[in-house]
Every structure is written in structure tokens, then in C-alpha cells.
Amino acid sequence: xxxxxxxxxxxxxxxxxxxxxxxxxxxxxxxxxxxxxxxxxxxxxxxxxxxxxxxxxxxxxxxxxxxxxxxxxxxxxxxxxxxxxxxxxxxxxxxxxxxxxxxxxxxxxxxxxxxxxxxxxxxxxxxxxxxxxxxxxxxxxxxxxxxxxxxxxxxxxxxxxxxxxxxxxxxxxxxxxxxxxxxxxxxxxxxxxxxxxxxxxxxxxxxxxxxxxxxxxxxxxxxxxxxxxxxxxxxxx
Amino acid sequence: xxxxxxxxxxxxxxxxxxxxxxxxxxxxxxxxxxxxxxxxxxxxxxxxxxxxxxxxxxxxxxxxxxxxxxxxxxxxxxxxxxxxxxxxxxxxxxxxxxxxxxxxxxxxxxxxxxxxxxxxxxxxxxxxxxxxxxxxxxxxxxxxxxxxxxxxxxxxxxxxxxxxxxxxxxxxxxxxxxxxxxxxxxxxxxxxxxxxxxxxxxxxxxxxxxxxxxxxxxxxxxxxxxxxxxxxxxxxxxxxxxxxxxxxxxxxxxxxxxxxxxxxxxxxxxxxxx
Numbered sequence: 288x289x290x291x292x293x294x295x296x297x298x299x300x301x302x303x304x305x306x307x308x309x310x311x312x313x314x315x316x317x318x319x320x321x322x323x324x325x326x327x328x329x330x331x332x333x334x335x336x337x338x339x340x341x342x343x344x345x346x347x348x349x350x351x352x353x354x355x356x357x358x359x360x361x362x363x364x365x366x367x368x369x370x371x372x373x374x375x376x377x378x379x380x381x382x383x384x385x386x387x388x389x390x391x392x393x394x395x396x397x398x399x400x401x402x403x404x405x406x407x408x409x410x411x412x413x414x415x416x417x418x419x420x421x422x423x424x425x426x427x428x429x430x431x432x433x434x435x436x437x438x439x440x441x442x443x444x445x446x447x448x449x450x451x452x453x454x455x456x457x458x459x460x461x462x463x464x465x466x467x468x469x470x471x472x473x474x475x476x477x478x479x480x481x482x483x484x485x486x487x488x489x490x491x492x493x494x495x496x497x498x499x500x501x502x503x504x505x506x507x508x509x510x511x512x513x514x515x516x517x518x519x520x521x522x523x524x
Numbered sequence: 525x526x527x528x529x530x531x532x533x534x535x536x537x538x539x540x541x542x543x544x545x546x547x548x549x550x551x552x553x554x555x556x557x558x559x560x561x562x563x564x565x566x567x568x569x570x571x572x573x574x575x576x577x578x579x580x581x582x583x584x585x586x587x588x589x590x591x592x593x594x595x596x597x598x599x600x601x602x603x604x605x606x607x608x609x610x611x612x613x614x615x616x617x618x619x620x621x622x623x624x625x626x627x628x629x630x631x632x633x634x635x636x637x638x639x640x641x642x643x644x645x646x647x648x649x650x651x652x653x654x655x656x657x658x659x660x661x662x663x664x665x666x667x668x669x670x671x672x673x674x675x676x677x678x679x680x681x682x683x684x685x686x687x688x689x690x691x692x693x694x695x696x697x698x699x700x701x702x703x704x705x706x707x708x709x710x711x712x713x714x715x716x717x718x719x720x721x722x723x724x725x726x727x728x729x730x731x732x733x734x735x736x737x738x739x740x741x742x743x744x745x746x747x748x749x750x751x752x753x754x755x756x757x758x759x760x761x762x763x764x765x766x767x768x769x770x771x772x773x774x775x776x777x778x779x780x781x782x783x784x785x786x787x788x789x790x791x792x793x794x795x796x797x798x
Contacts, residue, residue: 334553341550348557355778357740359751360771371764457633464635468744475638482645489646496634496642503633 291490294481302481302491309477310498313463316394316473320459323399325452328406335407336414346407353404358462362397366469369393394466402459409451413444446517453510460502474498564768571765580757580766587753588773590667594742594749595735598671602678609683614690624683631680637741639677644669644745670742674735681731689724690716722792729785733778740774750774 289300297303334346353361366388374386417440425435467476478495482488612624631639647654647663654660662668693716701711743752754770757763 334550337546337550339544339546339550341554342546343550345550345553345557348554351779352775355775355782356771357737357751357774359740359743360754360767360774363755364767364771367758367764367767461633461635464637465741467637475635475641479641486649488649489642492638492642492646496638499634499638500630 289485294485294487294490295494302477302485305477305481306474306494306498309472309474310502312391312471313460313473314502316391316398316463316466316471317456317460320395320399320402321456323395324402324406324459327399327403329410331403331407332410332414335411350404350407353400354408356401358397358401359465359468361401362394362465362469365397366390366393369396390466390469390471393469394463394471398459398462398466401462402455405455405458406452409448409455410444413448413451414440416447417443449514449517453506453514456510457503457506460506461499464499568765568768571763573763576761576763576765580753580761583748583753583757584750584769584773587748587750588777590747591736591739591749591751594667594670594674594739594747595732598674598678599732599735601671601675602682605675605679606682606686609679610686610690613683613687628680628684631677632684636673636677636738637744640670640673640741640745643673666742666745666747670739670745670747674739674742677738678731678735681734682728685724685727685731686720688727689720692723693719722789722796725785725789725792729781733781736778736781737774 293300295301295303295306331346331349334342335350337343337346356364370386370388373388374384377384377386421439421443422435425439426432430438463473464475467473467479470476474495478491482491485491609624609627612620613628615621615624643663644666648669651660654663690712697715697719698711701715706714739749740751742749743755746752748756750770750773754766758766
């Protein structure tokens, strides 16, 4: 029986190098999902606070569906759905072809739509916190609609939305653990493999939880730093 | 919200006529959703197979029952566990409050899936020790492990909800009750909690919804909940409609609950509306 330090060492004897690769996959998945989710979430929020009822309806359907579905179900829907759909499409051209869907991309799409649905709610309440006078002032000095949004509303919006977005980032980081179910080699997947090979599930799953905890703590520090630097730019009133 | 003492109600501006760009995009997007809905119905109609339904409807129903009982049991147990945790979090004793903070941070800072794995596979690996203290029958069953993991996880979240709600009640309420001669427990029970629970209702509802959604992960430790039965149906029939039906059931469950909570909230805040 190997000692814990051997099990968690770097190299062929231990599993630290594999798990480190898993950390890399987890972090890059969350980091890759973040910009897409923020962008889509922002546009959904814009649609939901529009004066046009049909736009509001379209945005509300989006959030209702992707906030209501379990993340795991969304993940499987995207993973198997894309596989079956694209395979059917390609087989019309080339019969007998098989398609393997990249689990990283599937994970990104599934986590991205769920994340963006929550982001849109955060942005929506931030939009509501910005007084109408800000828009009117922008128009009054001759800015176009787009310029008012970009130069006047957006800087305030981000400051108001930041705490909510920070919370969603932590949730996203934890949700990445689900992609191990579609075979992506993230932290939980590698620790699971190690646990089975070495028959030491308690050691390895505790280690996985510890890594997630460290990632959360690092994120909290980063978030605090960003919030402070954004807060400093707040004009004195 | 208006800041002027006499709110002047202006009629909303008339919607623009014709086809401004926003309306075109809006109709286009709604059209896409309708198309997606029709596409899904067409797909379900195309793969319509009475034999599939006959075979799998009972398994879906039993899976739904497992999901519901898991959520109900862990919510109730979590509420009980959350009481001492919330007490510790609010305590003036440094050590106690640090313990409460650590508990909450641990369970909120790590994935539910990893916690579930740790309890089912990790704790389950201490079989001889567990047998010695007679806990092995508990940790052998995936369902009990899932309930334990979910109870601990939700208790951390519920403790924070409870703490936030109690602290949202102004200090004057405590002082007023004290000056009337009520002792602390009476104050909490008769004055603070009725006001706090109105604030807490929506977060509690959201927590139950999160738990329903989170409960899908127990399928990965072999519990035959709705998701577990869905995975089984999919791997046996290789019929993608298995997942679509699961999605519809989950969505219906969550939406029903969400609307139910909104209804309750409207009912219990009647005295606050003017």
C-alpha cells in the first residue's frame, strides 16, 4: 500500500501530474465559457428590458428554459443531441459515417447557456437600477442609442452587476464538475480514475474537494481585488 | 419608484407604429422559438412508438417519485441541520462563528457532485470500521448517501438564508419586544420569525428549485431517480426522446414550484400592498 504522499506525487508513481492537467481543463473550461456567457447574457438582458413585447417574450423563454432545466440534463441534451443531429446531417451526404462530438465544446455550450440565463437576470436587475435620466442625459448631449449604452450605461451597469456576476462565476466553476459525466478529463474525472486504480477513493475525492476549495478561495481574492479597483474609480459625489 | 411625494402617473408612451428594427428582431426570435417548439413536436411525433411508452412510463414515474422524495427529505432534514449552523454563524462567540463560517464556506465552495462522490465512494471505503460501529447498512445504500450529501449541502445554504432573513429584521423589533418583557426565544418565535420568513420565502423556494435541479447528479452514483431512469432508458433504447421527456418533466416541475411560490408570496404579503 502506497502512502498518501506517493499517491499524490508528481510522475509515474503518483497522480499529481494527471490531476494538475485536470485542474488545467477545469479552469480553461470555466474561463472559456465566461466571455460567451457574459455576452449572450447581456444581449438577453437587453432584450428583456426592451419596450418591444416580442423581444421581451423571446428573452423570457430563453431564461425560463435554461434556468429551469437541471444542468446535467442540459449537458446530456447538448452532448447526445448534437451527436445524433450532426450524425444524421452528415449521413445524408456520406452514409455510415460516425461523429464524435468534442466533450469540451459540448460542456462549453451547455454551461454557457445556463450561465448566460442567470447572467441575464443579474444584468436585468442592474439595468433597472440605472435611472432613466442617464439615458435621457446621453440623448440630450447628442449621443446615439449605441453610444449612450456603451459610454454612459455600460460602465455603471458593470459596477452594479459585479457582485452578482462574481457569485455566478463561483457557481460556474463548481458546475464544471458535471462535465466529468460526459468524459471530459477534468479534476473530478482524474481523481475518480485515480481513486479506482489505487482503491483509495477517500484520499482522492478529498483531494478533489480541496482543489475546488482552493480555486474558490483564489477566485474570491481575485473578485475582491476587481471590486476594489472598480470601486476606486467611482466618482466622488 | 418615484421620489416626489405625489407620484404623477403618466400614461406610458404609445408604442411606435410600423416595423422598427427591434420589432423585426423580436418577431424573428419568437419565430425561431416557435420553430424550435414545432421541430421538437415533429421529432417526438416522428419517433412516436407506443412500445417505448408502455415500457418506460412506469420507470419514469418511479424515478420522479425517487427525485421528489430525495428533495423533500433532504430539504426538511437540511432545515433542521441549518438551525444550529445559523445560530453559530450569528453567535458573538468568535470560535463558534468561525466554525459556522467554515461549514458554510466548505459546502458552498465545492461542487455538490464532488461532495456526493466523497460520501458514497470515499466514506464507503471504510467498510470494516463502518461495520464495527454498525453504520455500514447506511453507507452501503446510494440513496442514503445521496440524502446525507444533499442534507449537508442544503443546510449550509439554508443557514445563510435564515441568517440573512433574521438579520433583515430591524433591531428595534428586538428592543421593542424586550421592553414588553418577552424573553429572547419568545421574541424570536413570535416577533422576528414571522417577519423574517416573508423575506426568506423566495430564497427558500429558489433553494428547493436548485435542489431539484441538483438532484439529477445522484444518477451518477447509481440512484434510480428521474435522471437515472432516463439514462437507463437511453442506453437501452438509444432513443433520444428519453432525454427530451426528462427535460419536459423537470421543466414542468420547476415551473410549477416557481409559480406556486409566487402565489404564496402574493398571498402572505397582502397586508404590505396598498
